Amino acid sequence: MEYIGRFAPSPTGPLHFGSLVVALASYLDARKHNGQWLLRIEDLDPPRESHSAPAEIMRQLTAFGLQWDGEALFQSTRLDTYSKNLQLLQNARLLFPCTCKRQPGPYKGACRHKSFSDVAEPYAVRVLTKDQRIQFDDLIYGKQYSFPDQEVGDFVVRRKDGLHAYQLAVIVDDAFQGITHVIRGSDLLDSTPRQILLAQYLALSVPTYGHIPVVLGKDGHKLSKQSHAMPVDTDRPLAVLRQALQTLGQAPQRAATTVSSLLRQATKAWDLARVPRESTYYSA
Ligand code: GLU
Ligand code: ZN
Numbered sequence: 001m002e003y004i005g006r007f008a009p010s011p012t013g014p015l016h017f018g019s020l021v022v023a024l025a026s027y028l029d030a031r032k033h034n035g036q037w038l039l040r041i042e043d044l045d046p047p048r049e050s051h052s053a054p055a056e057i058m059r060q061l062t063a064f065g066l067q068w069d070g071e072a073l074f075q076s077t078r079l080d081t082y083s084k085n086l087q088l089l090q091n092a093r094l095l096f097p098c099t100c101k102r103q104p105g106p107y108k109g110a111c112r113h114k115s116f117s118d119v120a121e122p123y124a125v126r127v128l129t130k131d132q133r134i135q136f137d138d139l140i141y142g143k144q145y146s147f148p149d150q151e152v153g154d155f156v157v158r159r160k161d162g163l164h165a166y167q168l169a170v171i172v173d174d175a176f177q178g179i180t181h182v183i184r185g186s187d188l189l190d191s192t193p194r195q196i197l198l199a200q201y202l203a204l205s206v207p208t209y210g211h212i213p214v215v216l217g218k219d220g221h222k223l224s225k226q227s228h229a230m231p232v233d234t235d236r237p238l239a240v241l242r243q244a245l246q247t248l249g250q251a252p253q254r255a256a257t258t259v260s261s262l263l264r265q266a267t268k269a270w271d272l273a274r275v276p277r278e279s280t281y282y283s284a
Contacts, residue, residue, distance in 0.1 A: 003035025005181045007061075007068070008170070010042045011053035015060045016229035017282050018185070018215035018222065021244045025212045026183035027066045028250075028270040031263075038177055039068035043076045044169055056231075063234035064241060065259035073177065075169055082164040085172050085202055086157060089127055090116075094201055095157070097123040107153030125158035127198065134193040139210030140275055141186070146193035155194055171195040175204035186211040186279075187222055210272060213279045215247060223282055238262060247282075249274035 007023045009015065015023065030037040039061070041054045058072065089095050097119040098111040107126065111119075129149035136144050148155070157168040174182060174195075189211045199206045214222045223229040232240055237259050242252035251269055256262035 001180070002178075003030060003033035003180050004038065004178050005030035005033075005035055005183060006038040006040055006174070006177060006179050007066075008040040008042050008173075008184070009057055010045070011049050011057060013050055013053055014056045014231035016223050017232050017240070017244070018224070018229065020060075020064065020232045020240065021215055021247050022183070022185050022212055023061060023066055024064070024241065024244045025210075025248055025275065026181075028248075028263075028267050029181065029183050029210070029272060031267040032270040033181075035181070036069045037066075038070065038179070039072040040173060040177065041072050041074045042166070042169070043074055044164055044166060060232060060234055064232075064237050065263045073173065075173065078169070078173065078176075079164065081176070082169055082172060085168065086125065086164075088202055089157070089198075092201065094128050095125050096128070096154070098126045098154075098156070099123045106149075106151060107155065109154060112154065122160045122162075124156045124160040126154040127157045127201070129154050129197065132197075134196050136192060136196060136206075136209060138189070138192075139181075139183075139208065139272055140213075140277060141189065141211055144189070144192070146190075148193050148197055151190075152194065157198075167191060167194045168198060171198045171204060172202070174207055175199065175202075178205075179207045181210070182207045183210045183212060185222075186213050212248070212275060213277060215282045216279045218281065218283060220281075241266075247280050249276050 005026050007026050009019060027037050043049055096112055097114050097116050100110055131149055134146045134148060138144050157165045159165055192209055196206050217223050241262055245252050245266055253262045253265045256265055
C-alpha cells in the first residue's frame, strides 16, 4: 500500500523542540514505509502568523535533514476549495449561522434554527453534529471513541472573522494531498473526531492517525510558540536529533556522525510501538 505522510505546521513562529519531535516522528514513519513525506504550511490565520515563519521553518527542517517531497502546499492558496466544501455542506443543509458570544463547554445549539437569510454578518458558521459515535484506531493511543454532539456540539467551520476553521481545512487538504497517515501531536487527539465527521459529510477519505505525546516544558504546559518556547538550535543538529529520538523512545544513534547517516539509521530502527504514551518533559 502506498504511504503518504505530512507535516503541517502553522507558521506562527519558528519550530521549537516539541514541533521538531512531531516532524521527526512523521518523517521517520513515512520513510520507514518507503512513503512520501509532504510539507503543508497551515497559513489560515494571518493575524497569528509571522511573515518570516514559513521560510524559517523550511530552513530549520533542512538543517535537520528533514527533506520533504515536492513543493510545500500553502493553505492560503486553497481558500476557494474550502469555500466550495462549505457550499457542499450547505447544500446538504448541515450548516447554520451562529451569532453567539464565545462560551465555555459544548455548544448547545442556540442558533440551530437560524437560516443565512435571517442573520446579518458577522456570524460564525457551524456544522451540525448528530447523535453519532465516531471511532478510530490510533496507532499510539489505540481505539478511540467519541460523541462529537455531546463533547463539542455543533462546531465552527468558518469563523466570525470570515476565516476558515482549521478543522475544515485540515481534512479537506489531507484528502486533497492523498495523505494516508497523519502523525501529529496528541494535543490534536480530540480534534480528530471532528475531522472524521467532516470527512464523512464530504465523502472524503480518512487517513490513519497516530498521535505523539506532546512535549511539556518545565512548567508542565505544552511547549508552544505561544508560551515562547525557544526555537530549536540548528547549530547542533545531531545533538538535537538525538534528544528528539530519545523523546520518541528510540535509540539515539550515537555512532552516527552526520545528519543524513543518523536519519538513515533512525529510519531503519524506527519503531512506533516504542513511542511512550506519556508526555515527556523537555529541558534544554
Ligand atoms: N497546523 C497544526 C498545528 O501546527 C497542525 C495540524 C495537523 O497536524 O493536523 O498545530
Ligand atoms: Zn449560536
